[in-house]
Amino acid sequence: MTTSDRIPDSRRRTMLGHLAATAAALGAAPLIASADTAPRKSPNKTGPGRLKQSLSRWTxxxxxxxxxxxLKTIGFVGVDLLYADEWSVVTDNGMAVSMGYPAKRDNFIEMGFNDPANHATLIKEIETTIPLAKRAGVTNVITMFGNRKAGIDDQRAIDNCVAGLSKIAPYAAENGITLCLELLNSKVDHHGYQGDRTAFGVAVAKGVNSPNVKLLYDIYHMQIMEGDVIRTIRDxxxxxxxxxxxxVPGRHDIDGSQELNYRAIAMAIADLNYQGFIAHEFMPxxxxxxxxxxxxxxxxxV
Structure with missing residues (x-):
């Protein structure tokens, strides 16, 4: 693997560190609520075609x-992976925030629901963010499974995730917010990450059994870990x-220089009547x- 292959995710990790607020006792600073308490209506245009497309901010x-x-000139309708203090810039420009962060800290990916020791911090972050997201018209908030820990095998990790997420899922549902757990590869970019297979994530989602707890299926990461992308998405x-x-490889443009047929993947997703966002997250x-x-x-x- 070349250095350029690691740039996208390392850059994302670096941004998390540079943007991090001063750490609180629990290792994460809660987001500060906006003085504007009036709910904002998030744009809901689909743009051309059947899929709502957004772009990850860090790219x-x-x-x-x-x-x-x-992005609006191109046809995009959203911007992805933004902190609360950025949301109004996007919505004021007539676009949607397709995914929001619940916290600013440099261990965001590694610290997840797989470890019960993290639950209090993670739940507090999400509880703080949900009313902000509701007011801003942000409907998706990202969260993580976390890195593997000694003594926590996959089944125990699944049970831990279900237990922790079940505590916050009703509040998310009450406010119309979907918590999205990201699947990442542990082979190239995120060594030690436990939520590195679709089956693991699905087991958690089934265990919580809430329409407001779903998976962020990262096509790049899951191609590296397991392939068979279209069948997996359909199932x-x-x-x-x-x-x-x-x-794939390298997390660069989704064109003919890499191994995935993104046109076919987009067609398969649209044919399933998928109503969410597909966010582009690659290093141009x-x-x-x-x-x-x-x-x-x-x-x-498509």
């Missing part, structure tokens, strides 16, 4: 207002609330990154 160096304007779509894209390789973004958008416009 672009452009200032957020400029990013929104340029498990009821447990999937969000998608991420990225070219072209000199003008917006050419990469526009090409990805065209590929998934």
């Amino acid at each position: 672009s160096k452009a200032p957020l207002p400029e990013l929104c304007k340029r 498990n779509i009821q447990w999937i609330g969000h998608f991420h894209t990225g070219g 390789s072209r000199p003008d990154p917006f050419e990469s973004f526009a090409d990805a958008f065209r590929t998934c416009t």
Whole structure:
């Protein structure tokens, strides 16, 4: 694996660190509520085609207002993976926040619901974020399974995730928020991550059994871990609330330079009457990154 292969996820991890608020006693600073208490209506346009497409914020160096304007010109309807203090910029530009973070801390990926020692912190973060998300019209909040810990095998980790998420799921449902647990690869980018297989994530989602706890199915990560992407999506779509894209190998453009047929994948997702977002999350390789973004958008416009 080359250094460039590691850039996207390491950059995302670095952003989490640089943007981190001063750590509280529990290791995470709660987000500060906005003074604006009036609920915002999140844009709900689908754009061209049958899929709502967004772009992960970390993939672009452009200032957020400029990013929104340029993405709208292409046809995108949302921006993905944003902190609460960024949400209003996106919604004020007539776009949706397709996925929000519940906290700013540099161990966000590693600290998950698989370990009961994390539950109090994670639940507090989410409880703080849910009313902010509701007011801002943000309907998806990301959370993690976490890295493996000694003495916590997969079955125990599943049980722990179910126990912790079941405590916060009713509050999420009450406020119309979906908690999305991200599936990541442990082979290349996130060594030690426990939620690295679709079956693991589905077992958790089934155990919680709430329409407000679903999987963030990252196509890039699951291609690395298990492949058979279209069949897996078709078999498990009821447990999937969000998608991420990225070219394999290297997490670059989703074009003919990589091994996945994203046009076919997008068609399969749209044919399932999927109503959520598909968010592009890759490191653009072209000199003008917006050419990469526009090409990805065209590929998934089905």
